[in-house]
Amino acid sequence: MATINDNYLKLKAGYLFPEIARRVNAFAEAHPDAKIIRLGIGDVTEPLPEACRTAMIQAVAEMGDRATFKGYGPEQGYAWLREKIAAEDFQARGADIDATEIFISDGSKCDTGNILDIFGNNNIIAVTDPVYPVYVDTNVMAGHTGTANEKGEFAGLVYLPVTAENNFTAEIPTQKVDLIYLCFPNNPTGATASKEHLQAWVDYAKAHNSIIFFDAAYESYITDPSLPHSIYEIPGAREVAIEFRSFSKNAGFTGTRCALTVVPKTLTAKASDGSDVELWKLWNRRQSTKFNGVSYIIQRGAEAVYSPDGQAQVQALVSFYLENAKIIREQLTAAGLAVYGGVNAPYVWVKTPNGLSSWDFFDKLLHTVNVVGTPGSGFGAAGEGYFRISAFNSRENVEEAMKRITNDFVV
Ligand code: MLT
Numbered sequence: 292m293a294t295i296n297d298n299y300l301k302l303k304a305g306y307l308f309p310e311i312a313r314r315v316n317a318f319a320e321a322h323p324d325a326k327i328i329r330l331g332i333g334d335v336t337e338p339l340p341e342a343c344r345t346a347m348i349q350a351v352a353e354m355g356d357r358a359t360f361k362g363y364g365p366e367q368g369y370a371w372l373r374e375k376i377a378a379e380d381f382q383a384r385g386a387d388i389d390a391t392e393i394f395i396s397d398g399s400k401c402d403t404g405n406i407l408d409i410f411g412n413n414n415i416i417a418v419t420d421p422v423y424p425v426y427v428d429t430n431v432m433a434g435h436t437g438t439a440n441e442k443g444e445f446a447g448l449v450y451l452p453v454t455a456e457n458n459f460t461a462e463i464p465t466q467k468v469d470l471i472y473l474c475f476p477n478n479p480t481g482a483t484a485s486k487e488h489l490q491a492w493v494d495y496a497k498a499h500n501s502i503i504f505f506d507a508a509y510e511s512y513i514t515d516p517s518l519p520h521s522i523y524e525i526p527g528a529r530e531v532a533i534e535f536r537s538f539s540k541n542a543g544f545t546g547t548r549c550a551l552t553v554v555p556k557t558l559t560a561k562a563s564d565g566s567d568v569e570l571w572k573l574w575n576r577r578q579s580t581k582f583n584g585v586s587y588i589i590q591r592g593a594e595a596v597y598s599p600d601g602q603a604q605v606q607a608l609v610s611f612y613l614e615n616a617k618i619i620r621e622q623l624t625a626a627g628l629a630v631y632g633g634v635n636a637p638y639v640w641v642k643t644p645n646g647l648s649s650w651d652f653f654d655k656l657l658h659t660v661n662v663v664g665t666p667g668s669g670f671g672a673a674g675e676g677y678f679r680i681s682a683f684n685s686r687e688n689v690e691e692a693m694k695r696i697t698n699d700f701v702v
Pocket of ligand 1: 331332333334400478
């Protein structure tokens with residue numbers, strides 16, 4: 292008889308965002324006239340930049356001509372895209388990353404899960420709490436944890452709490468951990484990391500032979516020039532870090548799908564016989580076996596992000612969402628709520644008023660003013676009592692949602 296991967300049975304009922312969708316759909320069915328505004332999932336709403344669309348249309352035309360048609364592309368991505376990324380996103384910031392160390396993929400979410408394929412099963416894994424749920428759930432699926440307690444914490448993971456008390460910056464652990472997930476600017480809190488903070492992590496990782504998984508999907512939202520965009524701006528990071536990036540949140544590719552993972556050739560980890568193995572070789576082998584690359588058309592669209600027009604259009608998109616975040620911050624602060632993030636990030640992290648639980652606040656907001664956000668507890672036990680509001684929506688919807696909350700929402 293066929294059997295299943297029992298680890299899936301340890302997962303909590305549903306992935307956070309489908310669970311929110313389930314509750315919102317039930318409400319919408321019961322209240323068909325309600326004009327629901329969704330500021331929950333961080334999904335972009337504004338159209339793709341013109342430069343990207345033009346490049347994709349051109350690429351479609353090439354696919355219609357035998358002379359320029361493309362079949363399978365390189366599993367690692369086309370060199371012309373990898374070279375632009377290496378030059379513009381890394382070398383221009385003093386980060387020593389070569390194009391061959393960049394792997395184009397269909398998403399950071401996918402890659403932060405897939406990366407576990409090349410690591411062993413006995414690593415001690417640290418995550419911040421709250422945290423992007425994918426990091427935890429993919430480790431549960433891979434059998435790297437025990438079961439969850441009533442707060443949703445999985446046995447075997449090291450949780451590093453981030454709250455207002457520590458300014459949403461995790462303490463460097465005192466114990467040894469092997470794999471560490473960091474996300475800056477942070478999803479869900481909107482917190483950022485200074486160079487000094489990242490240097491402390493790199494130093495820790497070097498001292499303990501750990502590997503940092505650095506999720507930089509929101510780096511384009513950094514407006515403070517003192518903040519690093521890449522962990523490779525930090526000396527020593529090439530020996531300890533893998534970085535994940537995405538075209539989703541800067542160029543609006545959430546539906547189009549294009550991202551990248553950087554695995555420096557200087558990065559090694561131990562085989563069970565004690566020898567050092569290059570992680571680049573393993574990831575290259577993994578991608579060549581399980582992945583056939585991102586479509587030519589989409590990679591041409593991503594390449595256009597680096598054209599002068601593309602840069603201006605992407606900057607305009609990011610500024611648009613940042614202005615939404617500013618409106619959310621200002622309106623909620625004026626309404627007497629404590630708010631965090633939303634300055635160098637598209638997420639605003641709100642303390643729920645009057646000690647309401649995150650899900651109670653979610654239900655109240657949905658039922659009284661028909662606004663959807665994301666309960667902080669969905670991101671981890673330390674997120675209880677917080678709520679995330681996403682700035683990814685139209686200006687009209689953001690303004691209307693804030694008007695409803697400030698005028699009509701009574702806790
Ligand atoms: C979120 O809302 O946290 C985002 O949708 C995360 C993601 O991009 O998967």
